[in-house]
Amino acid sequence: MISGQGIVKTFRQRGDVLGKREVKALRGVDFTIPRGGAISFIGESGCGKTTLGRIIAGLETHDDGDIVINDVAMSSLRPKAQQPYFRKVQLIHQDPYSALNPTRTIHQALHDPLKLRAKQIGESSSWIYRRAEELLTLVDLDPSYVLPRYPHQLSGGMRQRVVIARALTVDPEVLVADEAVSMIDVSLRLGILDLLRDLRERLGVSLLYITHDVATARYIGADGEMYVIYRGQIIERGPTDTVISGPVHPYTQSLLSAIPVLYGMEQPGPEQVKPVAAVDTDADAALGADTGCLFASRCPFQTERCVSEWPELGSAVPEYQDPDGRLHACFHPLPRQVAATSVQKG
Amino acid sequence: MTSPGMVDVTTKGPSMRRNFWRGVWRVMLRKPSRLFGVALLGLFIFMATLGPVLYGRPLPRDPDNFFAPPSLQHPFGTDFQGFDVLALVVIGSRYVLLTALITAIVTIVLGASIGLFAGYRRGRLDAVLMRITDINLTIPGIPILLVLSTVWQFASPWEMGLVLGLLGWGALARAVRSQTLSLRERGFIEAARGLGLSTPHIVVRELLPPIAPYIAMNLLMSMILAVWAQVGLFFLGVMPVIGENWGVMLNRAVFDFGAMTTASRLPYMLAPLLALLLLTVAIVLVVDAMDEIFNPRLREE
Amino acid sequence: GDDGDDAPGADDNGNGAAEEGDEPEVQRGGAYTTIITGLHATAPPNPYNPDGNSFAGYNSVRLAWVKNHPTSPTEFYPGLASEWEVTDDNLELTVTLHPDATWSDGTPVTADDVVVSSNIAYTRGSGAFILDPGAAGAASDIEVIDDKTVQFTQDPENPTREFVNGIMNMIIVPAHIYGDLLPDDFDELLQAARGEDDAADDAREAISEAGEDVVSFAPEEDISAGPYVLERINPSEALLVRNEHFHNDHLVAPDQVIARNYDGNEQVWDYLQAGELDSSHFVAVPEDVVQQIEARPGNEASRTYSPVVAGLAFNQTYEPFDDINVRRALAYIIDREQMVAVSTPDGGTAATTTSGIHQEVVGEWIGDTVGDLDPYAVDLDRAAEELEAAGLSEENGRWVLPDGDPFSVPIQVPGGFSDWIAAGENIATQLNEFGIDSEIRTSPDFTVYQEEMTNGEYPVGFWLIGLGPSPYNIYQRLYGSSNGWEVLAGRLSYNEPGESGNWKGGPETYDVEGHGEVNPGELAHELRTADEERTHEIMTILAQTTNEHLPVIQMWDYVNTQFSNTDRFITDPPDDARRVTGVTSLAGIWIQQGWVTAVN
Amino acid sequence: MTRRLAGQLVRGLVMVWVVLTFTFVIISIMPGDPVGAAYENLIQQGYSPDQAAAETAMMHRFQPTGNIAEQYLEYMGSLARFDLGQSMYTRVDVGDMLLDAAKWTVIPVLLGTILSFGLGVFIGVYAAIKRSSKLGDALTMSGSLLRGIPDFVVGLILAAIFATLWPVLPRSGAVDILYEPGFNLDYILSLGYHAILPVATYTISAYGGFILAMKSSVVTVLGDDFILAAELRGMKRSIIFRYIARNAILPLFTVFALSVAAVFSGAIFIERIFNYPGLGMLLINSIGRRDITVMAGALLLITIAVIIANIIADMFYSVIDPRIRRAGERV
């Protein structure tokens, strides 16, 4: 089990003249990935999802907070000692094209981590080959075809499977899939998602699925929790289907409202929330100060309190008890049904 | 297809390699000039390795025939002592090529490792290393070498190559660093880190192979520069006089023998000049071929 | 004993001025183009500054110009002095300035200018003006007789034959420009500096400091007492224009002189070939180029004696070069004709004797005994015999030392001396062909060469000898400090090999056939003061010593090849004006003597 | 941008410091004493031994004394006061000598580099546009070859052709002495006449690199989406060409700066071949006679010239590239 408490990450860019520019990528994020479970992080571009994923995988340091892996707090360990723990968390990169070294065959790509693993568990070198075959078969690839090839000789889908197989070489407990299918052709996406679900079932690995595509998040972890992030803060968190069918936070609501409706097969949800389109909405600078709710300037339901006070996740409105055990960071929580629903054909 | 349990990659290996060489051959054939370049470079390497052996010591000469005009026996005439100029050029190629090779090795060891290190580690170290690289890049090498020549004679190709390498690794470090940086952005390096592979492993196994072609091409370019620089320095006449040396021959031809004044002494200048040009052409053509062989656009979709 | 051989100088008395009136006027006009080296546009027109914006013979003058006499160093053509008289004992020199001598600003040239110039000469320690208490022949007294007449007296305790020569060679500068550069109490300083105590040291120090000021002095304009004044200069050329005030202006043909700078000889070849130079002094010219230059109509070459000899010197502290047989063997192997043909065919002739004396004058000094000297003609069999005598042997065509190591001869040459390098290479080639490993090694430059050679780091290297015409100078290079003999306070002493600059490392005395035990250092020292008869005697002994023992193998005797062109000017100096001590660009001297005349 | 400039200056100073320290080390370990250097030369020139000795003694100059650290501090200190000392040989102020020589190097070098830049850019664009044709290929290849030919070879070939075989241009000097210096036609023509060969050499030997750089830069830009976008918006060819040119030329400034450094190095050869009295010649001559102060000064000045060229190129770069320029304005 992996959990994080109050993860804070601020990027300080050394601008040429602007001096130091700070990007608060994460502002105190708590999360728990249960063993064998699946959670997803949802949010718009730049909200800090990738950063969080990298921190969990030990590829990025954080400024504050702690990651706890199998009951060991990482802050209590020296960086060297953290490595074996972080190795339990493997990141599946969004871009299968760049995730494999173009100059090395798949065999070489799998061989190196397997050799390391073999040394750890005291296996012989013949085990390495067997294991490589085994893993490729597990991700539904034909080892004899794939092993001697270079990445560019494989299709995008196959590459992503190889990437997953490579992640599995170290017997991870958690797979962090950061937009793992966004660069894969529409028709092949589902195959990869199926594989991830499959692995979860068969190997019991937990999944952390990072995406801005709510539907795929649901596909992967309908039984898990969904975390909605906005500008580095978790603003809503709860069982996936609950969040989708009745989001409480206006940001979640506008996110779900914005998802295109497949007219003809679906109908829009009865309620719709559109963020206030401040002039130049996209510019980071135009977004309000950090004192109050981060979404306040774009929120159609904004009140004075929203601007002046910081809504804490789960305790912004103590009296509001969510029946489905969901947490939110909004002073004016009100579940709205915004997600599109399938048309029942008759 | 393969025996169960063991994936026999070795049977595939050679075929992949064969494909590579087929590709190389195709690239060569596309422009026959490249074949010429490779052949020429081969010839120079042959000259440098076996030339001195073939001619033997002491070099045969014609003591009654100083500055003989070109003839069948002496295609570039003879020199001031009656030595065959062609023989001098052939033997002189050893110093030139050996220096170029050593320069290239020093350049690669320094440039590639600094570039890799800076690009991979980033941060403060990177900044420091890059400032040093900038200085190395902008510092006027030839004047420095000239001044250095007042205290150091560079009598052996080793010393010359070492110094040229020390002065010329900047460009490679830059190129390697930017390649490393862009490779770092690509997922596979990060993945390797995530898998717990060691840094040396990552640098050698993951970073180096994709960069190798750049290094190889830079190597050849730095060899060209090394060839120029050393021949140029000897040409200026501040270096020690070594019997068979292209730069010394040029220097003598121009400044002592009047090659620029009287046509009868021209062959003595033209021979090393021609050798220099042909060597350059050979390297340029080989680089051109390598460029196409290793062009990443052609290797990836 | 210094019954001074001053005859040549005395004979010349009055030469210059007396016939001046009868001199026919020359055809005038035009610009005369010649060459100069080391021109620096930024350097001041100060003759004491080593970088050529002051051109001897053109805008910088001396009392007189030394003739290129083979054996007598004291024969002159007149400069500012029109008359000079030397006493028989060579202790006193009286100089009379040309009555019309005038600076280009109209100020007459006076005795005062000579005194100031002499004082400046002291600050630089040049010529006869050396303050070193040990040095011979310092001018101890300068007396102004009248406005145009000055008398010099040398120290009778420690006289030298170079006395007259040194004074005549002195550069004369205008007192009204340079006078202020010297401290007011210069006379006292000079007096004090002649002692040997600490005060003298201080005084000498002060004097050389004043010299520093002189060297870096930059006069605002060029004030000349010569035939020309510097008009302007750029990094590659200098333009000199006629000085109307020059006392012999009627003899001066060209209105302007263009002195082209050259940093490399090859620049000059192009000019010569194009017939652009009206005259040029010697620069190394390859044979083919000489032919081309001579082939051009109008171009003429003249070849005259140059009192310098190139030799291959041994450091006898290195084995086996301490063995006379080995040195002889090498002398028999080296084909000097070939070497000269390869390296400097127009700059010298292969040495036919190895006497330490220039071929041209050897007869003058040692007479018929030349015939007794071994010419060391190429004789490979003799060479082999000599080597075997030294215990070496031939194995597979290569000579090996008694201990079995290959015999190898590294020949050291300074970088940049292209004729030496070519010669050295040819020697190496010849030795290799004989079966002796040999290669040349270049030192980065002459500085390093000199220092490392003196430090005894080279077994074999090139060395200039036979610097005429003074007999002492001829052998000083062989049996002077480089071979252990040092003059301190006028007294000779000997340093052991490897010490105090004794890098040649030869023995203090040689056993010379027919002369027994000979101490060449003492004999050479004696040349400074010996009379004519004794001089010939000593020269004969030293020539034989050198020939027998070969501390240095004489390689070639320099020849001074000069070119001129007759298209615009006829340049026709007498042979003995083809070389003047310390002056390379001689056309100025020729022009002021009236030996240059414009065509049409 | 000021920050950028400041950074460049700091880098330049560091470089100057490196070069100075380097020359100091060289001077400290240089064997042989320069005083002796001229002696034998003078002898060969016909000086008598005494005279040669006197003449060389005159060149004797302050030899650094004290321990190495003190010497170093003093050396740096005097340089910091812009006191480059005097030539050990001529006693002329090194600064004056450098300034005098610099004009003969900087102007032809800049002229040559700018000419070759223009030419290279022009041909490079053409080679890029015609890159799939035989002509384009040939141009590219010629660029590679030209880049592969050392400058001194170009210089020698030009000299052989235009000064020896067909002697229409001078191989020596910078200007004819007979013309009164100043702003008069004769003088200027003479200057130009003498500068043709050196400038042509700089131009030819540098422009191969520019062709290649420009070509690859243009090819990159041609592949950029905004060019296709402009075409799809029906922009005029001339405007699109300008878009290409401006974007493609940007990376060339770096190349330009580096090539200035190369050309300054090349000046040593070119000036030697054409006997052009610039910094390179000064450097070689000072090395030849071990005139340490001049040598150090020339090296320093060449370094500074290269640094300045770099800074100027960088400034150009930041003026053209709004990503840098705007960052400055926004503060």
Add this chain to the structure above:
Amino acid sequence: MRIRGLTVVYKTPAGELPAVRDIDMDLAPGTITGLVGESGSGKSTLALSLLNAVQPPGRISAGQIEIDGIGDVVKLRGDKLRQVRGGQIGYVFQAAQNSLNPLKTIGKQLLDLGRSHDVDNLRALVAEAKELLGRMGLDGARVLDSYQHELSGGMRQRVGIMFALVLNAHLVVLDEPTTALDVITQANILEIVRDIHAERNLTTLVITHDIGVVAEVADRLAVMYGGQLVEQGPVRDVLGEPQHPYTRGLIQAIPRLTGDISEAHALPGRPPNLSTIPTEGCVFRERCPLRMDICETVEPPLVSGSGRLVACHAVADTPAKGTKATTGVSGGLTSSRVRSGIGEERAAGGDDVNPPETPTEEEQS
């Protein structure tokens, strides 16, 4: 706009291969047509050919593109063609983020555009641009004074749209206008597209691989596969009752926000590229669950029915049934393959195991 028999080929080492083959298509005035297809199906190529702007090594090898008031675009050359681009047909770039010159402000580029099209009143043009930008929720003056790097992705995309419209083009082609944008911005842009389309009475072609985008904005939907159009029709009809097996598969491969997760199924196989597109028979047959013998050899004709066009032998055989039983049939068909969805790709991989000697496609190209 009427497209007839349009074929675009790319020159490759294996010869000229068609990326768009024999396409007929009409864009009715005032409609938004959505074109979807997998990567490499030829969408961008088709869009570029509408402006006769296929980039070498590609070229239009056959067909006409008639536009009312302009004529056949394929025949246009030189200045005429240039005037049509931008003037009559606006094009919003696939990566609009990069469609701006990084060294010039937007305003300057706008003036360049005006000059290129001989606009006399540049002031009016700027005013129009400001108005358009304002309409899209941007501060026109500020944007015009900005450089590309100072704008966010969504803003650049809007600037791209402004450029396409500012000269009053009536035909607008948007190539993947929202691909790199996040959902909220995407919704915003789509809304703008829809509104401006209506306001200006444009004819619009939206190209995307995201069916959701088409569903949001388009009136008609065209599905492209392997360089050919396999199905066309009104959006809701096609989505509601897809007829071509490819369309069905594509729709079913979309995970949905609500409803039964297990309804989504992967589409087996992988998309063809230029060299693997079958040259005869049905292009989709390799991945088709309804594959029949005839599909191997005979190219299915475009069959029209109830405003729909479909190119499939299976559908052509049973035109009536197809419309009714869609869900059931496709569900049944694919459910049998659910578990092997993964295996299918493997099989596809296995299919093109190259004999070691044959060079791979990349090496050929």
